[in-house]
Amino acid sequence: GAVVSQHPSWVICKSGTSVKIECRSLDFQATTMFWYRQFPKQSLMLMATSNEGSKATYEQGVEKDKFLINHASLTLSTLTVTSAHPEDSSFYICSASVLYEQYFGPGTRLTVT
Amino acid sequence: GENVEQHPSTLSVQEGDSAVIKCTYSDSASNYFPWYKQELGKGPQLIIDIRSNVGEKKDQRIAVTLNKTAKHFSLHITETQPEDSAVYFCAASYDSGGGADGLTFGKGTHLIIQP
Numbered sequence: 001g002a003v004v005s006q007h008p009s010w011v012i013c014k015s016g017t018s019v020k021i022e023c024r025s026l027d028f029q030a031t032t033m034f035w036y037r038q039f040p041k042q043s044l045m046l047m048a049t050s051n052e053g054s055k056a057t058y059e060q061g062v063e064k065d066k067f068l069i070n071h072a073s074l075t076l077s078t079l080t081v082t083s084a085h086p087e088d089s090s091f092y093i094c095s096a097s098v099l100y101e102q103y104f105g106p107g108t109r110l111t112v113t
Numbered sequence: 114g115e116n117v118e119q120h121p122s123t124l125s126v127q128e129g130d131s132a133v134i135k136c137t138y139s140d141s142a143s144n145y146f147p148w149y150k151q152e153l154g155k156g157p158q159l160i161i162d163i164r165s166n167v168g169e170k171k172d173q174r175i176a177v178t179l180n181k182t183a184k185h186f187s188l189h190i191t192e193t194q195p196e197d198s199a200v201y202f203c204a205a206s207y208d209s210g211g212g213a214d215g216l217t218f219g220k221g222t223h224l225i226i227q228p
Contacts, residue, residue, distance in 0.1 A: 004156075034215050043202065044157070046215035059215070093156050095216075100145045100164070100208035102216060104156040 003027050004096050006105035013084055014113055021079045021108045023094030029074035030096035035067070038091040038107070050077050084112040115140040117205050119219025127227050132193055134222045136203035137185040143205040145213055146179060146186045151200045151221075160201075161188070164208075190224075198226045 003026040013019050032051050036044040048069050050056040056069035068080040089112045095102040116139040126132045144165035149157035163170045163177045170177050179186040200223050204216040
């Protein structure tokens, strides 16, 4: 149980374009979903917290107009990277929580050229 | 905000020996401490967690201890096996009872099991 999927697993896009990443909890309903970013050989950094039907809460330093989060249901959250730049290239990982436990998706590797 | 320090950054042990990874946290309000295992190119996998009302928790070869007073917690892996090789992250968060906050992670420990 507690399986979280992400789609796509990797994506390459051109600078200036937008990319959407989906996060789904497959066998449970998540009260909250989180989005993290991980640069190579570094730790995970929380970007935003998302509750179904509510606006996402962004961490300090994360541009909410650049990283759009939509939490349409208890099993689906999406992250859209708008006007992507090479410095946005990273590993984006979502997690879905059941009470206090967080289960992570497999991650999405974004490369902006 | 919360700050989590993790040591060591790299740990090499002989197969069959034990491995210990230590973390400290700064925010005394934190009450949930999970440990994750991450393999290359994959998302983190929850391996064990502990809440602040418990001092120790064990699951087969893996155990976690928590010292609230000193604000540190540790991961213990016994009888290490080659498949234990990975990067391990500790994390901390606050759970108000209505759901947890986002996790603050340590910088990770690259565990290498030497055959």
